[in-house]
C-alpha cells in the first residue's frame with residue numbers, strides 16, 4: 206500500500222483509475238462524483254448504465270491525476286487500479302476484477318472475509334479490503350445507501366484524498382444533517398475496514414488503455430437496426446423483460462410472507478414491479494396468493510408498504526461481518 210506522500214508523487218506523472226460497481230439507486234455515480242470533488246488535483250468521471258431500473262447493475266469510472274493533461278479521456282476505465290463494489294451480490298454476477306492489474310485493490314461491501322472473496326473472484330495477486338457498509342448504512346443513515354461509506358474504505362487503502370477533503374465534498378453536496386450523518390458513517394468505515402495487503406505494489410506507469418472494442422449486444426434473435434431505427438426479429442415471441450432477468454439477486458433483503466396473517470387482498474400483487482407475488486387458481490375458481498418468487502423478488506419493499514395487515518416482513522440477507530481473518534493466516538493460504 207502506498208502512503209499519502211508516495212501517492213502524491215505517483216499522481217504528478219500518472220493517472221489513477223477507479224471503477225465503481227453498484228446497482229441502480231445505490232449511488233455509485235454519486236460516489237464517483239465525490240471522488241473528483243474531494244481530490245485536490247484534476248479528475249473526470251463517467252457513468253455507464255444498463256437498464257434504467259432500480260437495482261440493475263451500473264458502473265462508473267474515475268480518472269485522477271495532478272497533471273491536467275493526463276486525464277483528458279472520456280472512455281470507460283478498462284484497467285482500474287482501485288475497484289469498489291457497493292453491493293455484495295454483484296461479486297458473482299459481474300466480472301468486477303476485469304482488467305485489474307497485479308497489486309490492484311478490490312474494495313467490497315460485504316460480510317465475507319478476504320479469503321472467501323479471493324475464492325469468488327479467483328485472484329490471489331490483488332489486494333482486498335472489506336467493509337460491512339450495509340450494516341453501517343442501516344445503523345447510521347437508516348437506509349441502505351453505501352456510496353459514501355465505501356469511500357471511507359477507499360481512503361483507508363488508497364490515500365487519494367483525506368477524510369477532511371471528502372467531508373468537505375460531502376458537506377457541499379448534501380444538506381446539513383444528511384451530510385453530517387454521512388461523515389459519521391465514513392469515519393466509522395475508515396476504522397472498520399479490514400485490509401488485506403498482499404505486499405505487491407502496483408505499477409502506475411504501465412499503460413492501462415486497451416484498444417477500442419466492438420461490444421456485442423447479445424440480444425437473442427435480434428437483427429440490425431432497420432432504417433426506421435427499430436429492432437426487429439424473425440421469431441414470433443421475443444424472450445425479453447423481467448421474466449428473463451433473475452432480479453432476485455438484486456436486493457439486500459429476503460422478503461417473508463406470513464400466510465396466517467394474509468387476508469388475500471392482492472394489493473401486493475398489484476404493486477409488485479417484478480411479478481414476484483405468486484397467485485394460483487383455487488378450487489373456488491378464484492386466484493389466491495401462494496407465496497413470493499425468490500428468483501424475481503428484488504426486495505423493493507413496495508409490498509411491505511401496501512400490505513394492510515403487515516403480512517409481509519423483511520430480513521437482511523447478509524449475515525454479520527466476518528472479515529477479521531488474521532493476516533498471517535491469509536498469507537499462509539496464498
Ligand code: SF4
Nearest residue numbers: 477502503505506508
Ligand atoms: S419486495 Fe415485494 S413488491 Fe418488491 S419485488 Fe419483492 S415481492 Fe415484489
Ligand code: SF4
Nearest residue numbers: 467468470471473512
Ligand atoms: S397485501 Fe398483504 S394481505 Fe394483501 S395479499 Fe399481499 S400479503 Fe396478503
